[in-house]
Structure formats: C-alpha cells, structure tokens
Amino acid sequence: MLLLEQLPVNYAPVAFQFFVAVGFVVVTMLATHLIGPKRKTSDKLTPFESGVEVQGNARHPMSVKYFLVAILFVLFDVEVIFMYPWAVNFRELGILGMLEMFTFMIFLLLGFIYIIKKGALNWE
C-alpha cells in the first residue's frame, strides 16, 4: 500500500470556496424554483421564435466553420501551453531558451501563414 503524506502547501481553501459557491448557486436556484408561480399555458410549450409559428426544431447540423475554429483552438492552445513554462523560467533559460522558443514559434507561424493563405480563417 502506498500512503500519501500531506503536502506542505494547503489547497483546502479552494475546496472550501468551491463548496460555498456551489451552495450559493443551489440555494438561489431552489429558492426561485419554490417561490415562483407555476402556470402552464400553451404558448410556453413551444420554443420562442419571435411570435412566428415554429418551423422544424433546433437540432440542426451546424456549419463546419465553427468546427474548424474549435480544431484550430485546440491546436494553438497546445502550442501556447508550451510557452507558459518558458515564460515563467525565462531568465534562467537565457539566450539558449530564447532561440529554442524562436524555433518553436517559427513552426507555429508556418502553420499560421499556411491557414491564412488557404483562407481557412475567412468568414464568407
């Protein structure tokens, strides 16, 4: 059996805060649920469409453009994450670290220039 020793740093306040925040949200939403009136009228049973009769439903496939943005976001987020540790330890890494990061950014920019040239970021 592995026994874990308590860490010197205390993260418990974050947990406390989480419980307080959840408590606030739950109490508020329960209160409004219990206090508010309940009236079911036929108008409320359909989605709001500016008073026009509802056409079809909202489960439409969406444009692939949004999906492309999501993919690019994930890829660039991973690249950006590599820069966080570099930035925090910038002075110790010095010129060598700067050159390494420069190479890294060149790869990033090559991909970036490619998608701009291909027009993947143009919203028609």
Next chain:
Amino acid sequence: MSETLNYWLVIVGILFVLLNIAAFLIWVERRMLALWQDRLGPNRAGPFGLLIILADTLKLFFKEDWIPPFADRHVFVIAPAVIVISVLLSFAIIPFAPAIQIVDLNIGLLFFLGMSSLGVYSIVLGGWASNNKYSLLGALRGASQMISYEVFMGLSLMGVVMLSGSFSLRTIVEAQKDYWFVLLQPVGFVIFFIAGIAETHRLPFDIPEAESELVAGFHSEYSGMKFGMFFIGEYLGITLISSITVALFFGGWLGPAFLPPLAWFAIKTAGFILFFILLRASLPRPRYDQLMEYGWKILLPLTLLNLLVTGGIILFLNQP
C-alpha cells in the same frame, strides 16, 4: 481549528462582498449609461434609485422558474450554475490586499485561465439545451468567439510572467514596487483587456446575445433566477477581469500610503469597471466575421510578436 474557521470566514466574506458588488453593478451600469446618454436612469426607488437593486432581485426571485418541456432538463439547469461557480472560483487567487487573499497558488494565473476556459460550457450547453434556434446560434457564436480569444488571452499575460518570473499573483504584484507593468507591457495590457471583454461577452463583443438579431441568444429560454445566474456571471466576470488587470498591470494594492492597500485595489478596479460600462455606452457592435478575423489575424500574431520583443529586450538589458 481556528485557522479553518478563519478560512471559512474570509471565503464567505469575500463571496458576500462580490455578490453584493455584482448586484450593485446593475444600478451603477444603468445610472452611468443614463449619464453618458443624457438620460436620468433609475431614480425613483429610494435614494438615487438605489433600491432598484432590491426590486430587481426580488422580481427575479418571484418569476416563474420555467424549464421548457422541449429542453434537455439536466443540462438546462447545470449551464447557468457553471458560469457563476467558475467565475467565483477564479476570485480565489486574487490578492485584494496583503492580508486578504483566499489562496496564493504558485500556478495562480493558470488557475484563472483554466477557470475562464470552463466558462465556455455555460454558454454552449445553455444554448444547446434550450433547443431553440436563436439559442443554438447564440451559443455557437459565443463559444467560437470565446475560444478564439482564449488562445491569446493567456499568451498576452506571458510578458508579465517573464518580467516577474512567477505565476503567483502575489509575487507579480510585489514585483511592481518600482513601476507598474503596464509601462513595460502596454501591448500585453491592451490585448488582455480586449480578450477579457470577449471572454465576458460584453459590448462591443456581445454578439452571442445580440438583442436585435438573436433575442438574447443563448439565454432566450431562461427565466427567473436561472437567467439571473447568467446576469450575475456577467457582472462577476467584469469584476474579475478588472481586478486581474489591476493586479497584473496596475500594481494591485500598491499605492501611496495615505490610503489602505484594499482601498487602492478597490479604486483601481472600480475605474476599470466604469471603463467597461463606458465601452458599452460608446462603441457599436462589430460584425461577426470582423470579430473573428480581428482576433485570429491581428491580435494573435501581435501577441506572439510582443512576447518575442519583450524577451529580446530583457535578454539585451541583462547582458553583462
């Protein structure tokens, strides 16, 4: 045991103050907008119309808590809770004053970035669960906007991290004893503030809500305090971005000694909150394609350039 009790008191106290600020901002925003647009604003209930806050809150509580039969019940209820909880958690790392901070994490900034990236779910899930076409469109736009601006939101803060050599907000504030980082990182500050507006989807970047075309977007179908949650989340988000900006770029609690540190922090944060409202009063809403292209094609390369230039200058100055 008394230490634990102390934690609880500080946490409950801070959350209580924050929620009151969020409620107070309803009145502030309406009065300031009125001032800038040459109107009176709410002035009937109580002194200066201050009781409008109470009236608004009570009204929200006594509204019908409607869960549409066509919606996805569970996701519909979870979505508004997510944004309030994630924003409230972000406040854990903010140093309000030397003695008032819930926890000083050595990854403080990353904690903030993680929590703000969780805020996306509130919008995308709320809009999806509503099963309404307007909501779905608002959610898609909102989520795409938020994730696009999130890419360089973290990156724009890295200049500050390079200067102070730490992710801990307390260390960053203390590193600004001689001069505020806004003087060394003006580009980083501007980009972070723009990204912050996009993250809280405030005007001029309120395209997910866009009253005139999407009738409130992702929260069209919400009522009562569930709608109130989105509202509180937005005001808390403004307060969060303002206080992070103050802590990172404007010296946090540091200031001349005639006022206590907490007062300096509060004054600077209030200034940025007013600036948020001024933006709403003065700027038109851009088109969606303009917003996205501006983010990806201008701000992202600019952030990278800022990082490289900052690094180059620091290395140049540090040379023996």
Next chain:
Amino acid sequence: MNVFFYIAAAVAIISTLMVITRKHPVHALLYLIVSFMAVAIIFFQLGAPFVAALEIVLYAGAIVVLFIFVVMMLNLGRETSLQEKTWLNLATWLLPGVLGAILLIELIYLISTQPNETLTIAEIEPKAVALSLFGPYVIGVELSAMLLMAGVIGAAHIGRRTIKHYHRFLQEETK
C-alpha cells in the same frame, strides 16, 4: 491519510463509468469534464500543480469543447442514443466485464500484499518543469511543434469544397 485524494479518486472513477454508460453523447461529455477535473485534483495532491492546471486548461477546457462541437455538428442526439442502447446490451458486455473484474481482483490482491511504504511527495514547481522541458527534452518540444504544424495544415483542409461552376462564363469569373 489524505481524504481529498480518495474523494477525488472516487469521483474520477464514478464519473468515468458514467461517461461509458450514458447514452446521450452530451451527458457523457459532461461527465467527462467532471472526470478530468477530478484527475486534475489528484495531480494537485501528488505535487504536480502545473500538470493539474494544464489538465484543466487543455483537456477540460479545450478538447471537450471540440467534442461538444462535433456532437453539435453531426447532430448526434436521439438516434445515437438508440444506437448506443442496442450496442450496450447484456450479452455484449458480460464476458469482457467478468474478465476485467478478474484482472481487477488480481491487481487489488497484488497491491495489498506489498509492504506498506510512505511516499513523501515533493511539490514540483512550474520552474522545474520548464528547466527539464527546455533542457534535456527540447527535442521533444520542437518535434511536437512540427507535429502541431502538421495538424494545423491538416485542419486548413477541413470542410473545403471546390465549387464547380458548370457555366463557362461563371468559371472564368471566379478563377
């Protein structure tokens, strides 16, 4: 004994089980987010705050957003849950489940026969991560940059359609 560790571990296991058993894709993804956050808390406990933060920023904050977009784009919903229902019947999962349980029992037995040993957890600061990442493992960083570049280039070709113009005048105009 650290209570938070065991709470987070239990949450991680339960939510991951829910990811597998939920039939609606969006509900499964919600549990996946919870699972990632529980894993992040475990990393905190093990003295790796930097990895914990990355777990939330990257997995919970970015990759699941992509999954949700996929669900919304492909319009997965009622039909998919029906399909899941037919896939997840008793006959399919019974044998793998029993075999997996045997392995689990064996694992628990092996762990419980080990002598007790207290691990002292040292907290790894973000700076230490940076020193090893841009020190001995710099090749890995640059290689991943290349890989990500390939990913970006691949992404540029998603959803691109070549518009065919059947009229010869139109064709010349849009060239």
